Amino acid sequence: MAPDAQDIADPKTPWLWPEPVWRSKVAKAAAGRSLKPASWKGGARMAVALSFDSDHETIELRNGGLSAGRMSQGTYGARAGMPRILGLLARHGVPASFFMPAVSAMLNADEVERVAGAGHEIGIHSWIHEFNSGLDHATERDLSLRAADVLEKLAGTRPVGMRTASWDFSPHTLSIVREMGLLYDSSLMADDEPYELLEDGEVTGVVELPVEWIRDDAPYFNMDRGGTARPYGGPAMLLDILSRELELAWEEGGLFQLTLHPHHVGHRSRIFILDEVIRLAKSKGDVWFATHADIVRYCLAEADATKA
Numbered sequence: 001m002a003p004d005a006q007d008i009a010d011p012k013t014p015w016l017w018p019e020p021v022w023r024s025k026v027a028k029a030a031a032g033r034s035l036k037p038a039s040w041k042g043g044a045r046m047a048v049a050l051s052f053d054s055d056h057e058t059i060e061l062r063n064g065g066l067s068a069g070r071m072s073q074g075t076y077g078a079r080a081g082m083p084r085i086l087g088l089l090a091r092h093g094v095p096a097s098f099f100m101p102a103v104s105a106m107l108n109a110d111e112v113e114r115v116a117g118a119g120h121e122i123g124i125h126s127w128i129h130e131f132n133s134g135l136d137h138a139t140e141r142d143l144s145l146r147a148a149d150v151l152e153k154l155a156g157t158r159p160v161g162m163r164t165a166s167w168d169f170s171p172h173t174l175s176i177v178r179e180m181g182l183l184y185d186s187s188l189m190a191d192d193e194p195y196e197l198l199e200d201g202e203v204t205g206v207v208e209l210p211v212e213w214i215r216d217d218a219p220y221f222n223m224d225r226g227g228t229a230r231p232y233g234g235p236a237m238l239l240d241i242l243s244r245e246l247e248l249a250w251e252e253g254g255l256f257q258l259t260l261h262p263h264h265v266g267h268r269s270r271i272f273i274l275d276e277v278i279r280l281a282k283s284k285g286d287v288w289f290a291t292h293a294d295i296v297r298y299c300l301a302e303a304d305a306t307k308a
Helices: 005-009 019-027 058-062 068-092 102-107 109-117 136-154 173-179 236-249 271-283 292-307
Strands: 029-034 048-051 097-100 121-124 195-199 203-210 255-258 288-289
Touching: 048 058, 048 292, 058 068, 058 102, 068 102, 068 136, 068 271, 097 102, 097 109, 102 109, 102 136, 109 121, 109 136, 121 136, 121 288, 121 292, 136 173, 173 195, 173 203, 203 292, 236 255, 236 271, 255 271, 271 288
Parallel strands: 048 097, 048 255, 048 288, 097 121
Antiparallel strands: 029 195, 195 203
């Protein structure tokens, strides 16, 4: 029996979708050509892109903001974790990208000033860490534009990149990124290397600098006393995983991208992970540490040079 119209659109029965339906869903934000350069800036063999999602209090605020305890976990990231992270980056002399929800930035405006003043990048990371897939197009667009305005006002520079909260990329997100004229997104996971994004088969001009839950501290360290999230691995385990990721990125002459959270890695027993990752990368010699924006700009320039 052929499915009726409501079956075709029903997310509860995807096995009834005709081929054009599931193909269109895959094509909404698809991976295009790789933008991995032949070599990195200055002839470096590997690029290292360190990033930090400064979610702070917005995780609990996003969920309704009823628990002062959970909000205090986020406050720890701003109050104790960030000074350690910024101090360590300064000692090593390496740049990083910080993605901040607008509400987090407004609650911690002095942090935005310190991050920008140290020469690091600040990128968009939602309004209040909302899930985009639960929003209509107009609401997601409004929150994204407002978030960019807040970060520009506090940092003095308009962001050129976005990382969606919880990497929740809705069917509308890419069109909003394009409308905003952003240079890149860093929320998707189709490759280890930078790649161009396609929307419905069309080249968008937007670069994806891919993330991965494997290279994110949150899945290993999250703790919610009232929920199901519990730490399932110690800091040494995460360092081992990240070291293996970095070693193969070096062998392949590729990109090592890392996502950390101040309220996780900023603790006394975990900050060594960041220190050791940086030391391991530096020990390789020909390594380029750069912000996400600088890596994207370099990849685009190299791609243009290759065309010419």
